[in-house]
Amino acid sequence: MRAILAALAGALTLFLWGAAFWIGLSDFFGGLRKLEPAQEQAIVDTLNAQNLPTGVYYFPGMPTHGRDLPADEAERLNDEWEARHRAGPLGTITYVPEGKEVMEPVLFARGFAIDLIASILVCILVIAATPGGFLKRWGIAVLFGAAASVCIHLVDWNWMYTPTDYTLMACVDTTLGWAIAGIPIAALLPSSRRRKA
Numbered sequence: 001m002r003a004i005l006a007a008l009a010g011a012l013t014l015f016l017w018g019a020a021f022w023i024g025l026s027d028f029f030g031g032l033r034k035l036e037p038a039q040e041q042a043i044v045d046t047l048n049a050q051n052l053p054t055g056v057y058y059f060p061g062m063p064t065h066g067r068d069l070p071a072d073e074a075e076r077l078n079d080e081w082e083a084r085h086r087a088g089p090l091g092t093i094t095y096v097p098e099g100k101e102v103m104e105p106v107l108f109a110r111g112f113a114i115d116l117i118a119s120i121l122v123c124i125l126v127i128a129a130t131p132g133g134f135l136k137r138w139g140i141a142v143l144f145g146a147a148a149s150v151c152i153h154l155v156d157w158n159w160m161y162t163p164t165d166y167t168l169m170a171c172v173d174t175t176l177g178w179a180i181a182g183i184p185i186a187a188l189l190p191s192s193r194r195r196k197a
């Protein structure tokens with residue numbers, strides 16, 4: 001029962017932290033930039049003209065990726081792609097052509113469900129850990145957030161050229177969020193006991 005309460009408390013804390021961070025603190029980092037209306041319209045018009053389905057797109061696109069081409073053609077296309085990559089710009093776009101309601105309830109329900117799944121995983125890690133007090137249990141939650149930041153945000157920074165300020169903002173959100181959510185998890189979960197050999 002304490003594990004269920006810990007998972008729910010951790011999920012609720014993480015959910016509330018996410019709201020507080022993105023509503024009140026994210027502007028401090030300046031990692032998420034808004035386009036001016038004219039810039040946005042020019043990009044939207046260009047994207048709409050392409051009739052693309054919902055998806056994640058990157059550019060410049062690697063022309064040989066997933067294609068079986070003669071060696072000379074593959075080399076020529078790859079050389080052209082490398083030149084475009086060096087010249088820039090580089091980008092990744094998450095594109096959804098049809099509109100959505102602003103902050104529709106399903107987003108909050110899914111968001112809480114995701115936080116609950118993550119909180120359950122942290123509770124499992126804490127329970128499975130060797131015996132320890134509050135600080136050790138809390139430290140596991142913090143390390144979970146730090147590991148998630150490294151495996152997700154720093155990987156995107158390295159491979160997808162996500163800007164450093166956005167990456168820093170995302171890492172702070174994830175790591176600090178788990179540091180805060182780890183408090184009720186560590187407080188509610190009992191210390192792990194050593195199993196008898």
